[in-house]
Amino acid sequence: MKKYLPYTLVALIILTLAYIGFERRLPQEAAVISATQTDKIVALSTFTIIADMVSEVGGDKVESISLTKPGAEIHGYQPTPNDLVQASKADILFENGMNLEVWTTKLRASIPDVPVVRVSEGVTVQYIAEDAYAGKPNPHAWMSPEQGLIYVENIRKALVAQAPQHEAYFNARAESYANEIRAVDTQLEEALGQLPENNRVLVTCEGAFTYLASDYGLTEEYLWAINSESQGSPQQVANIIEVVKEKQVPAVFCESTVEPRIQQEVVAATGARLGGVLFVDSLSDEAGPASTYLELLKHTANTIITGLTSTS
Numbered sequence: 001m002k003k004y005l006p007y008t009l010v011a012l013i014i015l016t017l018a019y020i021g022f023e024r025r026l027p028q029e030a031a032v033i034s035a036t037q038t039d040k041i042v043a044l045s046t047f048t049i050i051a052d053m054v055s056e057v058g059g060d061k062v063e064s065i066s067l068t069k070p071g072a073e074i075h076g077y078q079p080t081p082n083d084l085v086q087a088s089k090a091d092i093l094f095e096n097g098m099n100l101e102v103w104t105t106k107l108r109a110s111i112p113d114v115p116v117v118r119v120s121e122g123v124t125v126q127y128i129a130e131d132a133y134a135g136k137p138n139p140h141a142w143m144s145p146e147q148g149l150i151y152v153e154n155i156r157k158a159l160v161a162q163a164p165q166h167e168a169y170f171n172a173r174a175e176s177y178a179n180e181i182r183a184v185d186t187q188l189e190e191a192l193g194q195l196p197e198n199n200r201v202l203v204t205c206e207g208a209f210t211y212l213a214s215d216y217g218l219t220e221e222y223l224w225a226i227n228s229e230s231q232g233s234p235q236q237v238a239n240i241i242e243v244v245k246e247k248q249v250p251a252v253f254c255e256s257t258v259e260p261r262i263q264q265e266v267v268a269a270t271g272a273r274l275g276g277v278l279f280v281d282s283l284s285d286e287a288g289p290a291s292t293y294l295e296l297l298k299h300t301a302n303t304i305i306t307g308l309t310s311t312s
């Protein structure tokens with residue numbers, strides 16, 4: 001008997017340590033599984049605008065999480081270790097596609113069994129006209145409400161495939177959301193349609209408004225084609241200064257995820273105003289003016305109209 005005692009003691013110590021370790025791990029593990037405990041589909045999106053659309057269609061059946069936070073630069077984003085943890089909890093991943101999120105490669109490799117939904121599938125693609133990305137699809141299709149409807153339909157289909165028992169629920173929510181998007185489209189058409197003919201040039205930092213400009217008959221000008229390449233070279237700045245002077249553009253704009261410093265150089269050289277902050281690659285935070293996709297569209301139109309027509 002006696003010679004087994006040390007083994008029993010060792011076993012007891014091991015068991016006690018294991019228990020302490022288990023106890024210590026508990027709160028963290030509880031946090032990790034909290035989302036799945038509710039039976040909701042954990043839907044991860046690459047940025048806030050898609051996450052908002054997923055949330056609108058998914059309602060209380062979906063926990064919609066955006067990897068990038070409001071205000072984050074989304075073209076050159078680098079996933080954090082925490083993003084990989086988030087990804088490991090996901091049931092489904094939504095991304096824009098069209099070369100916007102090349103940074104998801106490693107993240108996707110870590111979750112090979114999670115379906116990836118490309119929400120821009122089927123949009124009428126506009127192509128980048130200049131610079132290093134000339135000829136490639138312009139990824140910002142959501143800035144057209146008409147194309148945004150295609151995003152919603154792709155999200156609806158993916159959620160139905162993920163949880164067919166909620167099909168009627170997702171269909172009803174998608175339909176009512178699509179009607180809201182159509183209503184905003186009509187509002188934008190009326191509002192932007194009233195811009196005077198000589199005030200219809202939209203000058204921004206990134207060439208992210210091609211779809212919006214095309215829908216509502218604006219002429220798009222920008223400092224650089226896409227955020228992930230060289231931004232604000234002397235040639236780009238000189239080109240825009242020339243355009244603003246030649247077309248007598250009263251106001252120029254920059255986006256919430258971009259430093260307006262370069263556009264301020266244009267302002268200084270031309271006498272045009274800085275017309276305000278546009279939201280395109282990210283929603284604002286909750287308290288801001290573009291906290292949902294629909295608010296973002298309305299805020300964009302209002303900012304453009306005020307900037308281009310205000311006389312002060």
Ligand SMILES: [Zn+2]
Nearest residue numbers: 206208227281
């Ligand atoms: Zn962008």
